[in-house]
Amino acid sequence: MTVTLADVAARARVSPATVSRVLNGNYPVAASTRERVLRAVDELDYVLNGPASSLAAATSDLVGVLVNDIADPFFGIMASAAQSAIGETATGRGGGEKLAVVCNTGGAPERELTYLTLLQRQRAAAVILMGGSLEDPAHLAATTAKLARLAEAGTRVVLCGRPPAPGDVPAAALVFDNRTGARRLTEHLLALGHRRIGYAAGPVDRTTTRHRLEGHREALAAAGVPEGPTVHGPYERASGQAATAELLARDPELTAIIASNDTVALGVCAALRERGLDIPGDVSVAGFDDLPLAQDTVPALTTVRLPLHETGVRAGRLATETEPTPSGEVETVPAELVVRGSTGVARRR
Amino acid sequence: MTVTLADVAARARVSPATVSRVLNGNYPVAASTRERVLRAVDELDYVLNGPASSLAAATSDLVGVLVNDIADPFFGIMASAAQSAIGETATGRGGGEKLAVVCNTGGAPERELTYLTLLQRQRAAAVILMGGSLEDPAHLAATTAKLARLAEAGTRVVLCGRPPAPGDVPAAALVFDNRTGARRLTEHLLALGHRRIGYAAGPVDRTTTRHRLEGHREALAAAGVPEGPTVHGPYERASGQAATAELLARDPELTAIIASNDTVALGVCAALRERGLDIPGDVSVAGFDDLPLAQDTVPALTTVRLPLHETGVRAGRLATETEPTPSGEVETVPAELVVRGSTGVARRR
DNA sequence: TTGAAAGCGTTACCAA
DNA sequence: TTGGTAACGCTTTCAA
Numbered sequence: 011m012t013v014t015l016a017d018v019a020a021r022a023r024v025s026p027a028t029v030s031r032v033l034n035g036n037y038p039v040a041a042s043t044r045e046r047v048l049r050a051v052d053e054l055d056y057v058l059n060g061p062a063s064s065l066a067a068a069t070s071d072l073v074g075v076l077v078n079d080i081a082d083p084f085f086g087i088m089a090s091a092a093q094s095a096i097g098e099t100a101t102g103r104g105g106g107e108k109l110a111v112v113c114n115t116g117g118a119p120e121r122e123l124t125y126l127t128l129l130q131r132q133r134a135a136a137v138i139l140m141g142g143s144l145e146d147p148a149h150l151a152a153t154t155a156k157l158a159r160l161a162e163a164g165t166r167v168v169l170c171g172r173p174p175a176p177g178d179v180p181a182a183a184l185v186f187d188n189r190t191g192a193r194r195l196t197e198h199l200l201a202l203g204h205r206r207i208g209y210a211a212g213p214v215d216r217t218t219t220r221h222r223l224e225g226h227r228e229a230l231a232a233a234g235v236p237e238g239p240t241v242h243g244p245y246e247r248a249s250g251q252a253a254t255a256e257l258l259a260r261d262p263e264l265t266a267i268i269a270s271n272d273t274v275a276l277g278v279c280a281a282l283r284e285r286g287l288d289i290p291g292d293v294s295v296a297g298f299d300d301l302p303l304a305q306d307t308v309p310a311l312t313t314v315r316l317p318l319h320e321t322g323v324r325a326g327r328l329a330t331e332t333e334p335t336p337s338g339e340v341e342t343v344p345a346e347l348v349v350r351g352s353t354g355v356a357r358r359r
Numbered sequence: 360m361t362v363t364l365a366d367v368a369a370r371a372r373v374s375p376a377t378v379s380r381v382l383n384g385n386y387p388v389a390a391s392t393r394e395r396v397l398r399a400v401d402e403l404d405y406v407l408n409g410p411a412s413s414l415a416a417a418t419s420d421l422v423g424v425l426v427n428d429i430a431d432p433f434f435g436i437m438a439s440a441a442q443s444a445i446g447e448t449a450t451g452r453g454g455g456e457k458l459a460v461v462c463n464t465g466g467a468p469e470r471e472l473t474y475l476t477l478l479q480r481q482r483a484a485a486v487i488l489m490g491g492s493l494e495d496p497a498h499l500a501a502t503t504a505k506l507a508r509l510a511e512a513g514t515r516v517v518l519c520g521r522p523p524a525p526g527d528v529p530a531a532a533l534v535f536d537n538r539t540g541a542r543r544l545t546e547h548l549l550a551l552g553h554r555r556i557g558y559a560a561g562p563v564d565r566t567t568t569r570h571r572l573e574g575h576r577e578a579l580a581a582a583g584v585p586e587g588p589t590v591h592g593p594y595e596r597a598s599g600q601a602a603t604a605e606l607l608a609r610d611p612e613l614t615a616i617i618a619s620n621d622t623v624a625l626g627v628c629a630a631l632r633e634r635g636l637d638i639p640g641d642v643s644v645a646g647f648d649d650l651p652l653a654q655d656t657v658p659a660l661t662t663v664r665l666p667l668h669e670t671g672v673r674a675g676r677l678a679t680e681t682e683p684t685p686s687g688e689v690e691t692v693p694a695e696l697v698v699r700g701s702t703g704v705a706r707r708r
Numbered sequence: 709t710t711g712a713a714a715g716c717g718t719t720a721c722c723a724a
Numbered sequence: 725t726t727g728g729t730a731a732c733g734c735t736t737t738c739a740a
Contacts, residue, residue, distance in 0.1 A: 012512060014733060025711045030735060040709060055508075060480040061413035062733035065716050070410060072481075080461065081439040083432045090430040093463045109477045111460030112429065114442045128458045131409040132421075159404075163361060363717060374727045379719060389725060411717035414732050711740080717732105724727080 013056045022050035033058065064133055069164060071108045074129040076122060078141040080114040082245065082273050088140050088170070108135060117213070117244070119149040126156045129165070136166035142188075142218030143172040154179060173217055188218055192225030195268060200233050204266040209240040210253035210278055212270035219270060226268065238264065245270060250277020258285070362405045371399035382407065413482055418513060420457045423478040425471060427490040429463040431594065431622050437489050437519070457484060466490075466562070466593070468498040475505045478514070485515040491537075491567030492521040503528060522566055537567055541574030544617060549582050553615040558589040559602035559627055561619035568619060575617065587613065594619060599626020607634070 019026040024043060031037035032047040039047075050056075064070040075092050077085040093110040113125040122139075129137055137160060143153070157179045161167050167181035174181065199207055209226060212219035223240070230237050239260040243249030250269055254277070257264060267282075269275035368375045373392060380386035381396040388396075399405075413419035424441050426434040442459040462478075464471040471488075478486055486509060492502070506528045510516050516530035523530065548556055558575060561568035572589070579586050588609040592598030599618055603626070606613060616631075618624035 016733080026734075027712080027736080028710060031710090034735085038709070043709080057476060057508075058480050059414070059482070059733050060477075061410040061419060061482060062716090063480075063735075064410035065408070065414050065718085066733075066735040068716070068735095071477075074460075079439070080429075080442070081432065081435045083430065083435065086430045086432065086435045089461075090428070090463055090465075093429070094465070109460075109462070109474070109481070111423075111458075111462065112438075113458070113460065114439055116439075116443075125458070127406060128409075128420075131407050132458070133408070133410060159406075365717080375718080376720080376728075377726060380726090383719085387725065392725080408717050411732090412719075414734085415717075415719035417719090417732075709740105712738090714735105714737085716735085719730105719732085721730085722728090724725105 013054045014059070015056070018047065018050045018054055018056050021054060022047045068133065069135060070133045072129070072132050072134045073108050073110045073136045073138070074125065074134050075110060075112040075138045076115055076125055076140060077112055078115055078117045079245065080112060082271075084271065084273065085140060092138055092140070092170075117144075119144050119146065119153075123149075123152055123156060126153070126160065130156070130160050130163065133163070134160075134165050136168065138168040138170055139172060140170045141172065142212075142216040145215045145217055145220065157181060171218070188221035189225035189228070192222040192268075193229045194225075196226045196229035197233075199266050199268070200229065200235060205235055206261055206264050206266070207235075207238045208253075208257035208261065208264045208267040209238065210250055210257065210267060210269045210274055211240055211242045212245050212274070214242050222270065243270075243274070245273060247273050247277035247280070250274035250279075251281040252277075254278045254281035362403045363408070364405070367396065367399045367403055367405050370403060371396045417482065418484055419482045421478070421481050421483045422457050422459045422485045422487070423474065423483050424459060424461040424487045425464055425474055425489060426461055427464055427466045428594065429461060431620075433620060433622065434489060441487055441489070441519075466493075468493050468495065468502075472498075472501055472505060475502070475509065479505070479509050479512065482512070483509075483514050485517065487517040487519055488521060489519045490521065491561075491565040494564045494566055494569065506530065520567070537570035538574035538577070541571035541617075542578045543574075545575045545578035546582075548615050548617070549578065549584060551615075554584055555610055555613050555615070556584075556587045557602075557606035557610065557613045557616040558587065559599055559606065559616060559618045559623055560589055560591045561594050561623075563591050571619065592619075592623070594622060596622050596626035596629070599623035599628075600630040601626075603627045603630035 015026050015029050019029045022029065022043075024047060028039065028043060029047050029051075032039050032044050033051075060070065073096050075089050077089055079085055080089070089112045093112070096108050096110040113129075115122040115125060126137065137157075144150070157167050161180050167179060169181050196207065207230075209223070211223055219242070227237060239257050241253040241256045243253055250273070253269075253274070254267065257267060267278050269278050364375050364378050368378045371378065371392075373396060377388065377392060378396050378400075381388050381393050382400075409419065422445055424438050426438055428434055429438070438461045442461070445457050445459040462474040464474060475486065486506075493499070506516050510529050516528060518530050545556065556579075558572070560572055568591070576586060588606050590602040590605045592602055599622070602618075602623070603616065606616060616627050618627050
């Protein structure tokens with residue numbers, strides 16, 4: 011049979027209540043008693059029953075991290091950063107640690123909702139949504155409603171890389187300034203003399219896609235440069251390859267291609283190489299995420315920290331300079347963090 | 360207040376037991392009753408209380424996936440594959456889905472144990488351990504003991520990419536044949552005429568590191584070729600760069616470098632490029648994981664499937680041809696899947 | 709500082 | 725096919 015708290019109590023010759031108090035460390039307990047209890051725990055190899063604990067306490071130490079695509083290194087890095095940040099702040103019940111669990115939505119709206127329900131069911135301590143969100147009004151409404159219920163039930167909600175929750179969901183938000191980032195990226199290419207720039211954009215209905223595209227167009231408009239061809243596709247390597255073929259078909263004179271993210275950028279590079287084109291000798295490529303895989307720079311994003319026990323959210327390098335913002339407020343990560351990935355260089359003529 | 364099963368029962372004018380039965384779908388319930396219950400659930404926006412359910416049923420629908428480094432695309436792909444395989448077989452209680460959660464151990468033994476305890480505490484339905492394991496006897500014993508307790512408590516244990524559990528832990532295992540893979544990789548390079556091959560190995564005390572190195576040496580010995588320099592380091596891009604510097608310092612005449620995995624291989628490539636060396640013109644590089652990031656081939660590993668509700672484990676392309684093996688038995692993935700990443704080409708002289 | 713006991717929301721067994 | 729009702733193992737007042 012599995013060992014229960016009562017067994018420990020019996021062995022330590024105290025009441026179950028005392029054992030619970032020792033384990034949670036929230037209550038004063040005599041040192042000698044504590045020691046006796048801990049020894050009993052050890053001797054019996056006792057492991058707290060999570061469900062029972064969560065049921066009684068009406069909360070669990072689960073923290074859900076929803077990502078769009080766990081196979082994408084970008085999300086891997088983000089998830090990893092979040093997970094270690096969560097681990098650091100561990101101070102929960104029954105032995106301490108929070109269980110940070112990453113859930114892969116695959117970008118599918120229904121899976122996002124499913125996972126949110128599952129986490130709601132588990133009475134998760136917190137939920138972090140990472141990456142751009144779908145802009146479909148119906149899905150947005152459903153998500154918002156779900157988040158509202160979660161928050162209502164005591165689950166902390168953190169939005170990371172997507173716009174702050176519509177309505178009045180009490181969520182902390184970590185926002186990447188995609189628009190400014192894209193603008194700077196394009197300005198950079200323009201400054202290098204590029205005038206024919208192709209754009210391998212992300213999926214049509216994503217916030218990240220739209221914001222980045224808007225920033226791109228702003229820069230072009232400001233410089234009076236006509237917009238080049240744009241192709242949409244998922245955030246995958248393969249769509250970078252497909253997009254490149256399409257873009258070059260539409261304008262063989264392209265001197266630069268902007269990719270919707272680094273994974274796509276790698277696909278673009280592969281396609282260019284297949285065609286015998288030199289990078290950046292022949293065509294420049296610019297990405298977004300600044301992955302170590304794509305760049306040699308230390309990835310700024312790996313330093314994103316999400317101290318869930320704070321009332322707000324702090325971001326990356328700013329952590330030491332910025333005070334936590336009150337819950338619900340938004341802190342914007344400087345565009346530099348997003349622009350970092352740029353590798354634009356003029357085409358050889 | 361939050362809606363409970365009793366509320367639903369009251370609204371549907373049935374007993375709590377009936378509601379439970381409808382929700383779990385394990386018991387026969389009259390169609391009309393079921394409908395009434397489901398409507399009540401909908402109207403009240405009822406969400407099952409996971410902890411309560413898990414407490415009563417003595418099991419949860421949580422499936423833990425432990426990976427060594429979630430920021431490594433290799434594990435991202437593996438986790439993604441596992442997660443979708445788990446989703447497909449979903450048939451659990453209280454609405455169906457299992458909650459696949461990936462836990463990042465960072466390769467740290469104590470975090471591995473911590474997560475296992477956390478999952479044990481949650482009464483997880485299954486636990487999947489992915490990636491090579493530490494060979495330290497103490498840690499191995501601790502892990503084995505922990506896995507034994509988990510299995511004992513009804514948690515299914517799956518080992519993926521690490522040797523089958525020592526002792527008699529009833530675990531399903533999916534084993535990669537690292538030794539044969541490495542042997543083939545080296546044979547390939549030898550066949551291309553390479554005689555001075557450097558080896559950027561993984562961390563010293565990992566099973567994957569040792570097995571791959573052994574295979575490598577087997578091939579060299581069989582061909583009567585002396586072993587080149589070997590450098591150990593973590594499975595990270597940076598260690599590929601460091602290793603390259605060291606390897607070239609030890610033998611500037613190297614014509615090929617084998618990396619411990621694709622992430623490391625990317626670091627090796629970066630370092631070679633920094634030195635103005637052409638790949639594979641000047642130096643060949645060979646990796647292991649066959650990531651799409653590193654190669655253009657479709658990654659065999661993304662097709663790894665882990666049907667947790669089967670008694671055994673099936674692997675990748677074999678799925679249609681192979682019957683599930685009985686629990687506890689081992690099925691070996693053909694070395695081809697591992698060798699795929701090879702990109703060896705003779706050095707220009 | 710410690711103990712007693714009342715829940716927490718489901719499940720599952722036993723009747724009906 | 726449905727209802728009644730003990731568990732399930734822990735947390736948390738309320739007393740002592």
